[in-house]
Amino acid sequence: MLIKVPSVANLGLETIKVDVEVNLASRGLPGFEIVGLPDKAVDESKERVRAAVSSSGIDFPAKKITVNLAPADIPKEGSLYDLPIAVGILNSALQFVIPEKSLFLGELSLDGSLRHTKGALLMALFAREAGFQNLYVPKDSANEAAAIKGVKVFPVENLFQLASHFLNRKNIEPVEYQEIPDDPPAPAEFDMKEVLGQEQAKRAMEIAAAGGHNIIMIGSPGSGKTMLARALPGIMPSLNEKESLEVTKIYSAAGNIPPGGSLITCRQFRAPHHTASPVGLIGGGTRPHPGEVSLAHRGVLFLDEFNEFPRQVMEAMRQPLEDGYLTISRSKERVKYPAEFMLVASANPCPCGYLNHPKKNCVCTPRQVRKYQKRISGPILDRIDLHITVQPVDTREFSDNQKNSELLESSEIIRQRVVLARKIQEKRFEKDSIQSNAQMKNSHVKKYCNLAKEVEQLLRQASMKFQLSARSYMKMIKVARTIADLEGVPEITISHMAEALQYRPKIYESI
Amino acid sequence: MNQSNLATGKFGEEIAKNYLEEKGYKIIEQNYKTKYAEIDLIAKKADEMVFVEVRTKRGEDFGTPEETINNKKLRKLWGNARAYTAWKKWQGSYRVDAVCVVLRYDNTMERINHYENII
Numbered sequence: 082m083l084i085k086v087p088s089v090a091n092l093g094l095e096t097i098k099v100d101v102e103v104n105l106a107s108r109g110l111p112g113f114e115i116v117g118l119p120d121k122a123v124d125e126s127k128e129r130v131r132a133a134v135s136s137s138g139i140d141f142p143a144k145k146i147t148v149n150l151a152p153a154d155i156p157k158e159g160s161l162y163d164l165p166i167a168v169g170i171l172n173s174a175l176q177f178v179i180p181e182k183s184l185f186l187g188e189l190s191l192d193g194s195l196r197h198t199k200g201a202l203l204m205a206l207f208a209r210e211a212g213f214q215n216l217y218v219p220k221d222s223a224n225e226a227a228a229i230k231g232v233k234v235f236p237v238e239n240l241f242q243l244a245s246h247f248l249n250r251k252n253i254e255p256v257e258y259q260e261i262p263d264d265p266p267a268p269a270e271f272d273m274k275e276v277l278g279q280e281q282a283k284r285a286m287e288i289a290a291a292g293g294h295n296i297i298m299i300g301s302p303g304s305g306k307t308m309l310a311r312a313l314p315g316i317m318p319s320l321n322e323k324e325s326l327e328v329t330k331i332y333s334a335a336g337n338i339p340p341g342g343s344l345i346t347c348r349q350f351r352a353p354h355h356t357a358s359p360v361g362l363i364g365g366g367t368r369p370h371p372g373e374v375s376l377a378h379r380g381v382l383f384l385d386e387f388n389e390f391p392r393q394v395m396e397a398m399r400q401p402l403e404d405g406y407l408t409i410s411r412s413k414e415r416v417k418y419p420a421e422f423m424l425v426a427s428a429n430p431c432p433c434g435y436l437n438h439p440k441k442n443c444v445c446t447p448r449q450v451r452k453y454q455k456r457i458s459g460p461i462l463d464r465i466d467l468h469i470t471v472q473p474v475d476t477r478e479f480s481d482n483q484k485n486s487e488l489l490e491s492s493e494i495i496r497q498r499v500v501l502a503r504k505i506q507e508k509r510f511e512k513d514s515i516q517s518n519a520q521m522k523n524s525h526v527k528k529y530c531n532l533a534k535e536v537e538q539l540l541r542q543a544s545m546k547f548q549l550s551a552r553s554y555m556k557m558i559k560v561a562r563t564i565a566d567l568e569g570v571p572e573i574t575i576s577h578m579a580e581a582l583q584y585r586p587k588i589y590e591s592i
Numbered sequence: 593m594n595q596s597n598l599a600t601g602k603f604g605e606e607i608a609k610n611y612l613e614e615k616g617y618k619i620i621e622q623n624y625k626t627k628y629a630e631i632d633l634i635a636k637k638a639d640e641m642v643f644v645e646v647r648t649k650r651g652e653d654f655g656t657p658e659e660t661i662n663n664k665k666l667r668k669l670w671g672n673a674r675a676y677t678a679w680k681k682w683q684g685s686y687r688v689d690a691v692c693v694v695l696r697y698d699n700t701m702e703r704i705n706h707y708e709n710i711i
Contacts (some may be wrong), residue, residue, distance in 0.1 A: 110710040111658055
C-alpha cells in the first residue's frame with residue numbers, strides 16, 4: 082500500500098515540494114527504512130515516529146515500511162518530515178482521506194505531541210505561490226505560518242488530535258490570518274535622552290537612521306560610543322510589510338523565531354563579538370546557513386571594537402556592503418541570502434585610546450598608532466558613509482546635564498523625524514527597487530540629487546582638499562540628500578552639503 | 593528452568609511445520625545441514641522452493657523473535673539457499689521466509705507470523 086503525503090524542503094530561502102511516499106509492503110520482515118538522501122536528523126525520525134505513533138494509542142504496523150522522500154536526489158535535512166511520515170503510517174492504520182492541496186511539516190516528540198519547527202513561514206509562502214490551501218503545522222509554529230494571507234493553517238497539538246480531525250471526530254480550528262500590528266515600539270536598551278552631551282554624534286545617528294547610511298564612531302574609552310549604538314534601535318523606523326516578510330523569511334530558515342512567534346516587525350539589532358568567525362558573520366557551512374550580516378538584513382549590524390575584528394572577517398563584508406546580498410557557494414549547494422544592513426562600527430583612535438584627548442596624554446608611539454589604525458582596511462572605510470569623532474564628555478557638565486536630562490530629546494521625537502524622512506524616500510523610490518538613500522546607485526544619484534552650481538563647487542573643492550575618492554564623493558551627495566530629507570526640503574542646499582562634508586572619511590587625517 | 597532453549601526451538605519448528613502444511617506448503621526437508629549451517633525447513637508451493645527460518649520465543653518480555661534475525665543471519669540464510677539449490681540443480685525460483693512463533697509459559701501458542709521473502 083502506497084500513501085503520498087506532501088511536504089517541502091527548504092534550500093536556503095528557496096522552497097521546493099517534497100512528496101513523502103510511505104509504502105507498507107505485505108512481504109518481508111518488519112522494518113523501517115527512509116530513502117531519498119536523508120541526513121542524520123531525518124533518519125532519526127524513524128525512532129521518533131515509532132514512539133509517537135505508539136504513544137498515540139495506535140499499534141505500529143508490523144510491516145516492512147519504506148519511506149521515500151521524492152525527488153530523491155536532493156539532500157533533505159531537519160526534523161520537519163516527522164509529521165508527514167507519521168501521517169502516512171497513521172493513514173495505513175486508520176484509513177482516512179488526506180484532503181487535497183495540503184502540506185505537512187513538524188517535528189514529533191516521543192509522546193506524540195508536536196514541537197516548534199523551523200521553516201513554517203517559508204512553507205506558507207510556497208503554499209500560496211503553488212496553490213496549496215491547507216497547512217498542517219505544530220501549534221507553536223502556527224502564528225508564523227498564519228502571517229501569510231490566503232492559506233488555511235491548522236495548528237496541530239499532537240498526533241491523536243490530528244487523527245481525530247481526519248476521522249471527523251473532532252475538528253481542529255484553523256488559525257486566523259494575522260494583520261501586522263501598526264508601528265510597534267522598537268525595544269532599545271537606552272533612550273537617546275540618557276546619552277548626555279554628544280549632540281553631534283546623536284545628529285549623525287539620526288542621519289544614519291534616516292538614510293540607512295553606514296556609520297563609524299571613533300573616540301576614547303567611555304565616551305559613549307556603545308551607548309549611542311545601543312540606543313539606535315529606538316530611533317529606527319519599523320519594518321514595512323514587504324521588509325518584514327524578507328526578514329522573517331531569513332529568521333524562519335535559520336530557526337531563530339521563538340515558539341509561538343509571528344512576523345518580525347522591528348528592525349533587528351545584531352551585535353556579534355569580535356571573535357566571530359568569517360562563516361559566523363557572513364554565513365556558510367556545508368549546508369549553508371545565514372550569518373550575522375543576513376540576520377541583520379534591513380536592520381543594524383553593530384561591530385564594537387571594529388579594529389579587533391580579524392582582517393579576513395572585515396574584508397569578507399566588502400561585497401555584501403556593496404551589493405546588499407551574498408551568494409554562498411559550496412560544492413553541493415549555492416544559496417543567495419539578502420544582506421541589506423546598516424553597518425555601525427565603533428573603534429578607539431589608538432591602542433591606549435587617548436589620542437587627541439583634550440585632557441589625557443596619549444602614550445602610544447606614532448608607529449603603534451599607525452599599526453592600530455591600519456587594522457581597518459581602506460576599502461571598508463571607503464564604504465562607510467558617515468565618519469564621526471566622539472569627544473569625551475566633560476564630567477563637570479555631566480552633573481548639570483543629568484538634571485537637564487528631561488530637556489533632552491527623547492528617542493521617540495527623533496524617531497518621528499526619521500520616519501518622516503523615510504516616508505519621503507519611500508515615495509521617491511516608488512518605481513525603483515531600492516528603499517533608502519544609502520542604496521542609491523550612480524544613476525539614481527543623477528536622477529534624484531540635482532546639485533546647484535555653488536553646491537557642486539563646494540563639493541568639488543572639498544574633494545580636492547580632502548582627497549576624497551570617487552565613491553566618497555558620491556556618498557557625500559547621498560548623505561546631503563538625507564539631511565535635506567530630514568528637513569523636508571526637495572533641493573540640496575549648500576548648508577546640507579557643508580554638514581555632509583563634516584562626516585567625510587578622516588581616520589587617517591590625524592597621522 | 594522448565595525447558596531448555598533447544599527444546600523450545602524444536603517445539604516451535606513442529607508448530608511452524610504444521611502451520612505451513614495447513615497453508616498448503618509441502619515440506620521436503622527438515623533440519624537440513626549444509627556446509628555453512630542448518631536450514632530449519634525447506635518447503636515447496638506452486639513450483640517455488642521456500643527456505644524457512646523458524647524463530648521461537650517463550651514470551652516477548654525479552655525481545656521479539658523478529659528482532660533476532662539480523663543482517664548476518666540473513667546473509668547466512670541466503671548463502672544456504674543458494675548452496676542447496678546449486679547442489680540439487682534446482683532451476684526454478686526460490687525464496688527465503690521466516691516464521692516467528694511466540695509461546696506462552698505453559699507451551700500454548702500466543703501468536704505465529706509468516707513473513708514471505710525477507711531478503
